[in-house]
Amino acid sequence: MTEPVLSIRNLTVEIPTRRGLFKPVQNVSYDIHPGEIRGVVGESGAGKSMTGNAVIGLLDDPARVASGEIWLKGRRIDNLSAEEKRAIRGREIGMIFQDPLTSLNPLFTIGEQLVETIQLHLKVSATEAKERALSLLDRVSIPDPMTRFDQYPHQFSGGMRQRVVIALALCSEPSVIVADEPTTALDVSIQAQVLDLIKELAEETQVGVILVTHDMGVIADTTEQVTVMYSGEVVESGTTDKVLSAPEHEYTKSLISAVPRPQVKLHRFPQVSYGGRETTFKIEDLARNWRKPEPSKSGKLVEVKGITKKFLEKSAILPSRRTYFTAVDEVSFDIKDGEVFGLVGESGSGKSTVARMIGTLLPVDGGQINFDGDDVTAMSAADMANYRKQIQMIFQDPFSSLNPRMKVESIVAEPLIHHKLLPSDQISGRVHELLDRVGLTRAAAAKYPHEFSGGQRQRISIARALATQPRFLICDEPTSALDVSIQAQILNILKDLQEHLGLTMLFISHDLPVVRQMCDRVGVMKQGQLIEVQDTETLFANPRQEYTAQLLDLMPRLAQLSG
Amino acid sequence: MLPFILKRVFQSMLVLVVTGAIAFSMFTFVGDPIDNMLGQERTMEDVERLRARLGLDKPIPVQYFKFLNEAAQGNFGVSYRQGREVSEIIMERAPATLELAALSAIFAVVMGIVLGVFTAIRRDGFAAHFIMSASLIGVSLPTFLIGILLIYLFSVELGWLPSFGRGEVIKIGGWTTGFLTESGLKALILPAITLGLYQMTLIMRLVRSEMLEVLRQDYIRFARARGLSERVINFRHALKNTMVPVVTVIGLQLGAIIAFAIITETVFQWPGLGLLFINAIQFVDIPVMAAYLMMISVMFVVINLLVDILYAFIDPRLRVSAK
Structure with missing residues (x-):
């Protein structure tokens, strides 16, 4: 197997609070290989997004990496200075956020935002940057890139905007993309298209993708490897087929059983019963x-x-x-x-x-x-x-x-x-x-x-x-x-x-x-x-x-x- | 875009007709101008003659229409007190007020935005906290008190700046300017600060809170994730979004600077429109008061119109829906 492009080793993130240290991420380790899509799944608050933010160096104050290492292509990046981390962001590691409606600046055209990013990372002339921007828009299957280039985000539909966001993440051919719930805000049909696009891109450009989601269906459809997180810790990790068909950990089992089945009608929805969460109602x-x-x-x-x-x-x-x-x-x-x-x-x-x-x-x-x-x-x-x-x-x-x-x-x-x-x-x-x-x-x-x-x-x-x-x-x-x-x-x-x-x-x-x-x-x-x-x-x-x-x-x- | 502007222009006209009615009603309801113009030694014939000459014997709607018609051409009649054309007096006084207002406005907008952005970016710094606390003084102290304090400090105690008047002015055509002489410039400093301080603190606080709001938005996070530098994020992406709501308030405040120059001009004995207006009130010089009122409302309406148009230029979302 090839060398992993990104390795996370025993990562712990802590947030100092009045009641002592709170650790939203504890001892998390996983690898991403080129062209591989790794799903990270868990409930909200499980620390999956926090791990992604730590990788890209965007932890919100006062959260900080307490211990562990993050390696990008053989270089340790968790202990870099803020300025060095910024140089990696966007260039080596791209990011896709959940809500395409709010992740683009409404006052700038799509073209301006693309050219800005391309010029920042690739040091090319304005014309070259524009050419590259147009080919990127074309690459993410946006019809009529010439016209779209001069349009503002509000003139795009949700799915189209998410394509633009993906184009922005791809500006400088990054080695890793962190996609944080990229399709949660989208319709089923649009979701399928966007996921297909991500799959295609991973294969074609050999970019490694961390796909953070709470949706088991997305994991099953898109990923090759999956990491299941529960309250800050990795409870199970492995190939998607294996984890989904033969889950070993109790939490994974109950999480999978809680996914509503389209095929059969059950009397009640099975609940995630792990961790004493079951609440009784009268x-x-x-x-x-x-x-x-x-x-x-x-x-x-x-x-x-x-x-x-x-x-x-x-x-x-x-x-x-x-x-x-x-x-x-x-x-x-x-x-x-x-x-x-x-x-x-x-x-x-x-x-x-x-x-x-x-x-x-x-x-x-x-x-x-x-x-x-x-x-x-x-x-x-x-x-x-x-x-x-x-x-x-x-x-x-x-x-x-x-x-x-x-x-x-x-x-x-x-x-x-x-x-x-x-x-x-x-x-x-x-x-x-x-x-x-x-x-x-x-x-x-x-x-x-x-x-x-x-x-x-x-x-x-x-x-x-x-x-x-x-x-x-x-x-x-x-x-x-x-x-x-x-x-x-x-x-x-x-x-x-x-x-x-x-x-x-x-x-x-x-x-x-x-x-x-x-x-x-x-x-x-x-x-x-x-x-x-x-x-x-x-x-x-x-x-x-x-x-x-x-x-x-x-x-x-x-x-x-x-x- | 065009229907949008036409609609706004129409609304502006409506506002002017209404303020025109208020200005006009002063002639009819604030005392009888004939009493003011003719002294004790008057005959009934004098009264009738003047009434006919001024057109005051006609029905009120006719008088109002005539007033609007004349006002639209910049003709507000003759000052009761000075016996000269009101438009001439206003033209003579306007440069003083406009220069003062322009300088205050520049001071308020530039300092307001710079300090607002600074306090938003360095939210937890000592300097930001200090500026925020100090700005409370600007908001809470009344203008005349600030003026008097500044005069006491810089004119009386330190003797650096003059305490009243415009200093030496140079006449260029019909315009007198204090920008070209040293004493003229010196004389501008204190009144401009006094007049602009309140607006500056207001703009600063508004810019700060809007900027903090904008910095929390997803597209700022995404801009960081794209690797843009803090400078580009703050001054290109965040500032432009901040300015959308701020522009409206700045527009209104600019109108207020001219309208409320009255107090500052009184404190500094600044020979501008505000002082003219105060004197006109003291002598019930209604044509001057009416002209001043009309002028201020025209100014407010025009500024608002410009702000609305500017808004559409900053925010593409408005532009498209108006297309």
């Missing part, structure tokens, strides 16, 4: 105090009839010159009592817009929404208040959907107070009960949202949504921002709620395996239109539309995993 207790929702008159709680939403694309003084973008185009479906209805599709397909219209957060531009037989679009203010009490929403981002200036107690109590559901002396007791049921302690009530992790915050959101004892719950990508293990917890809570409380749910997700586990029926959206509605099992087994088949095909599969 949904059954909640059911005792819960008034069972009355069955709807027609058996269909929600009937959506041809709803349409248009957004103004180009404003003009004359109405005839205005152009509109049709985000949702005459979508119709029904949701039966106690059913979980899934909506899937790529970003921009209008899933969330449908949810918002049902949640009356956006007015409809046409069509009708019936809730238990009443037309929501033509309700009186009093009926509307009553309707809003019966529906609740859970949003994607648990960080921005809770008011950071309010204590958890006030957040959960707010719907109770707003809808005047309880006398003021009983509110506090009810809030504690709700928090208890979603697995949070009473002490949580007195804290602010920033003191909680993403999964805990999402549980606060669920407690808030349950406060009004709704009949209908709208979940808009409730777990997309969460780790696999946390995702399993949240999804299990939602499943229990649905079973024990007889809740009806609209479940929106781009994650098809999750949808398969959660939903009774699924609708597929494409460019604002609902192109297919089927029972979940039928849809996954025999998709009627070609587009659905394509989506199913693009799911990263853990082919190595059986069962």
